[in-house]
Amino acid sequence: MIKRSLCGLTADEIRILAECNTSQATAIANYLYKKKIGDIMLIPGISKVVKEELNKISLPGIYGPVASKRSSDGTTKYLFRNESGQEFETVLLTDNKRTTVCVSSQSGCRMGCPFCVTGKYGFRGNLSAGDILTQILGLPVSEKVTHVVFMGMGEPMDNIDNVLKACNILSAEWGLALSPRNITVSTVGITPGIKCFLQKSRCNIALSLYSPFPEERYRTVPAEKKYPAHEIIQIMKDHQPGRKRRMSVAYIMIMDTNDTEEHLEGLKALLRGSGIRINLIPYHAIPGDDNISSSPERMHYFNHELVISGISASIRKSKGIDVSAACGLLASGLK
Numbered sequence: 001m002i003k004r005s006l007c008g009l010t011a012d013e014i015r016i017l018a019e020c021n022t023s024q025a026t027a028i029a030n031y032l033y034k035k036k037i038g039d040i041m042l043i044p045g046i047s048k049v050v051k052e053e054l055n056k057i058s059l060p061g062i063y064g065p066v067a068s069k070r071s072s073d074g075t076t077k078y079l080f081r082n083e084s085g086q087e088f089e090t091v092l093l094t095d096n097k098r099t100t101v102c103v104s105s106q107s108g109c110r111m112g113c114p115f116c117v118t119g120k121y122g123f124r125g126n127l128s129a130g131d132i133l134t135q136i137l138g139l140p141v142s143e144k145v146t147h148v149v150f151m152g153m154g155e156p157m158d159n160i161d162n163v164l165k166a167c168n169i170l171s172a173e174w175g176l177a178l179s180p181r182n183i184t185v186s187t188v189g190i191t192p193g194i195k196c197f198l199q200k201s202r203c204n205i206a207l208s209l210y211s212p213f214p215e216e217r218y219r220t221v222p223a224e225k226k227y228p229a230h231e232i233i234q235i236m237k238d239h240q241p242g243r244k245r246r247m248s249v250a251y252i253m254i255m256d257t258n259d260t261e262e263h264l265e266g267l268k269a270l271l272r273g274s275g276i277r278i279n280l281i282p283y284h285a286i287p288g289d290d291n292i293s294s295s296p297e298r299m300h301y302f303n304h305e306l307v308i309s310g311i312s313a314s315i316r317k318s319k320g321i322d323v324s325a326a327c328g329l330l331a332s333g334l335k
Contacts (some may be wrong), residue, residue, distance in 0.1 A: 004057060005030065005132040006019065006028070007133055008132075008165070008166075008169070010029070010165070010168065010172070011175075014027065018054045022056075024050055026174045027043065027044075028046060028054070030174050033170040037060060038062075040058070041055055041059075060136055063080075063138055064070075064134075064138040065139070066080065066081050074094055074319075075091060076092045078137070080131070080134065082128075082131050084275075086124050088127060089104060090139075098146050099141065099147070099150070100256040101136050101148050101149075103132055103149070103150055104152035105125050105127055105156040105162070106124075106125065106153055107123075107127060107319075109121070109154045109158075110123075110155070111155050111158070111188050111221070114220060115289070115291070126158075126159040126331070128162055132166040133166055133169060133170070146185050147182045147183065148170055148327060149183075150183075151184070151186045152278075155190065158190060158193065160192075160193040160197065165183060166204050167201050180201070180204075181246070184206055185204070187206070187208065188208045190227055191227045193234060194236065197302045198235070198236075202244070202245060202266060205247060207229065207250065209249045210258065214230065230270065233249070234312040237276070248275050248276060248277040248278065249276075251280050253280055253293060253302070254293065254300055255283075255292050259302065262304055264306075267306065268306065271311050272309060275312075276312075276314065277307060277312040277314070278279070279313075279314055280302055280314070302334065
């Protein structure tokens with residue numbers, strides 16, 4: 001008999017599986033996600049009959065990484081492999097009191113962005129909600145995690161059901177109990193998925209833009225052809241996020257490519273008055289690529305000009321470059 005993994009199940013799904021009451025199911029979920037219980041029979045406050053029956057048909061399902069690499073700046077990249085043989089990478093970043101896990105939503109990616117190593121790795125399949133959650137629970141410092149970002153391998157909106165379920169468990173009181181304000185999902189832009197996400201989740205969303213000009217963005221972000229970024233940004237503008245939800249744009253800066261005055265003015269026109277924040281990110285070259293990142297001075301200039309025009313902006317510091325853990329580099333260290 002193949003046992004079902006509890007990791008990735010909601011409290012209500014556990015209730016149905018275990019044929020128990022809501023109180024017992026909540027207790028099981030609490031111990032699974034907060035205590036990372038490895039033996040169902042050790043869960044306190046649950047009847048022996050329920051535990052014995054549940055133990056026959058299920059297992060906790062939390063598994064650890066098979067390899068890791070530590071950067072000189074303290075960032076750690078982990079390699080996970082699930083029972084189906086899918087491989088995916090996770091990044092742990094620590095900064096003072098903040099501990100962030102960058103999780104993957106797919107093994108590989110099918111968006112085909114040429115500047116991303118994950119895209120060149122190819123698409124190996126969607127990850128389950130359990131696979132996503134084990135990237136946090138399977139780490140030795142899981143109890144210290146304060147923030148989760150879906151910025152690893154894969155396109156989250158291409159696996160929207162499992163991403164939404166994982167976000168639900170991450171923020172549920174019976175789950176990991178993280179604030180939705182501390183969970184951010186990044187996307188290159190798949191309109192149906194974004195609409196669904198905005199309706200069903202209270203977590204933050206970040207759009208990878210690359211260029212404010214459609215014809216230029218399409219050459220590097222193929223999703224632009226079917227799902228134009230300006231339409232997605234309009235959806236973000238029209239959505240009433242409330243004070244506790246952050247919407248942002250990620251803008252990777254490449255010297256003499258998308259860091260010109262024309263691009264700066266394009267960004268201002270696109271984002272002014274929207275309330276959407278823009279994060280400027282250094283470009284990380286991949287093998288065979290002659291492009292280089294914009295200079296720190298140019299990035300600071302962009303940041304300053306955006307801010308004085310009324311647009312919230314910041315420069316995001318890259319970490320883990322020496323172990324290929326920075327933006328766009330995941331999958332380069334799999335083999």
